[in-house]
Amino acid sequence: MAVVRRDIHYPADQCIKCTICVEHCPVIKVTDKFLGPKQVGPDFQRFRSENDDPHDVSVDYCTGCRICDVVCPSGVNISELNIRSKIAVREKEGIPIRDTLLSHAYMFGQIASFTAPAANAFLKFRPFRWLSDKMLHLEKSLRYPFYQRESFEKWIRSYTFKSERKVAYFYGCFTNYNDPSVGKAVVKVLEKNGIQAVFPRQECCGLPLLGNGNVREARKLARRNLAGLLSAVDDGYDIIYSSTSCGMMIRDDYITYLDLYEAEPLFDRMKEVSEYLWELHEKNELNTDFIEVPMTMAYHIPCHLRSLGIGFPAINLMNLIPGLTVRELGTYCCGMAGTYGFKSDKYEITRAIGQELARQLAKTDGIYAASDCEACRMQIENMSTKKAVHPIKALLWAYGIEPVGGV
Ligand code: SF4
Numbered sequence: 001m002a003v004v005r006r007d008i009h010y011p012a013d014q015c016i017k018c019t020i021c022v023e024h025c026p027v028i029k030v031t032d033k034f035l036g037p038k039q040v041g042p043d044f045q046r047f048r049s050e051n052d053d054p055h056d057v058s059v060d061y062c063t064g065c066r067i068c069d070v071v072c073p074s075g076v077n078i079s080e081l082n083i084r085s086k087i088a089v090r091e092k093e094g095i096p097i098r099d100t101l102l103s104h105a106y107m108f109g110q111i112a113s114f115t116a117p118a119a120n121a122f123l124k125f126r127p128f129r130w131l132s133d134k135m136l137h138l139e140k141s142l143r144y145p146f147y148q149r150e151s152f153e154k155w156i157r158s159y160t161f162k163s164e165r166k167v168a169y170f171y172g173c174f175t176n177y178n179d180p181s182v183g184k185a186v187v188k189v190l191e192k193n194g195i196q197a198v199f200p201r202q203e204c205c206g207l208p209l210l211g212n213g214n215v216r217e218a219r220k221l222a223r224r225n226l227a228g229l230l231s232a233v234d235d236g237y238d239i240i241y242s243s244t245s246c247g248m249m250i251r252d253d254y255i256t257y258l259d260l261y262e263a264e265p266l267f268d269r270m271k272e273v274s275e276y277l278w279e280l281h282e283k284n285e286l287n288t289d290f291i292e293v294p295m296t297m298a299y300h301i302p303c304h305l306r307s308l309g310i311g312f313p314a315i316n317l318m319n320l321i322p323g324l325t326v327r328e329l330g331t332y333c334c335g336m337a338g339t340y341g342f343k344s345d346k347y348e349i350t351r352a353i354g355q356e357l358a359r360q361l362a363k364t365d366g367i368y369a370a371s372d373c374e375a376c377r378m379q380i381e382n383m384s385t386k387k388a389v390h391p392i393k394a395l396l397w398a399y400g401i402e403p404v405g406g407v
């Protein structure tokens, strides 16, 4: 039996009904299928008990962006209430096949990467997409991310750089199977600073499972990740990550949702890659031997970066690069929200939320747009003609490791 607890994790009674969360929620602005953060969060929470959870279907429309938590002046952990409520509904009613498949995408990564480019051709095959939409409600008009034949894990077998100074790197499944160029850029930028990357044993962080209400399996993955990450911390290494969503899941959610209190030492030792490099700069230890990168770079702040509360270190870093003009778009949620955007019943919502991002991108010069989250980068390419890149690529170019635009 699912339990929606009422305890100090989410002080619903602190809600002063200011409706600031409602003003900022990207979903309620574009659909009336979602009742909104205040209603579904603290208002409903007052009627929840261990044995009697209100059956709230509308909570399924919450993207989990966590903007409501960031803006709430009373510190109500609204998104946590929503996620717990979603888990309760799923535990009672079961998880739909479509959501089970999406949250296990990490399992297909290995085979899809091994069989690329054939797997990519299959993912583009119109009858397959039509069938997936009809049978599983997977949106047919969305571009699926492609798989790379050489995964990041394969590439690191040829990585030979050695240094006394080391940092552990959690690269995540998207970098591993879909965009190894991000991982390569991280490793090469570290190398320019005399730092060797080490790679603890790792699997999917578990966020897609949690987001789809599968706490049990998320916990299994989390335990395996913790074995590798805690051992890296015991060896004296900080841990960097290049996906803000993976970082948030491991740093915050392993404890909050999965009750894995052994993850506590990670809170101070996990750094988002730009945060880590910016800290080097603040200690005068960052190599700033940059060449000019004459271009405008649009920059979209991911919601989960806001949720981490570490500021916007990628902007600081990119501003160090001569010739590079950074245009922060001033946008909030992109609408993609991980697996949410792949669901055909959510597709129109995803597109409607992404309109503001599309407008701002269209107004910005240049062909590149940076964002630290892979889902945001997917949405940038869905909604504009810009080429989406991780901000680490700007440093790769500034160090002259790759020509501008190269990976
Ligand atoms: S922002 Fe916080 S205090 Fe205001 S209505 Fe929402 S939950 Fe309540």
Ligand code: SF4
Residues within 6 Å of the ligand: 024, 025, 026, 027, 028, 036, 037, 061, 062, 063, 064, 065, 066, 067, 068, 069, 078, 079, 082
């Ligand atoms: S997490 Fe995002 S989508 Fe969900 S209620 Fe909060 S602001 Fe709205």
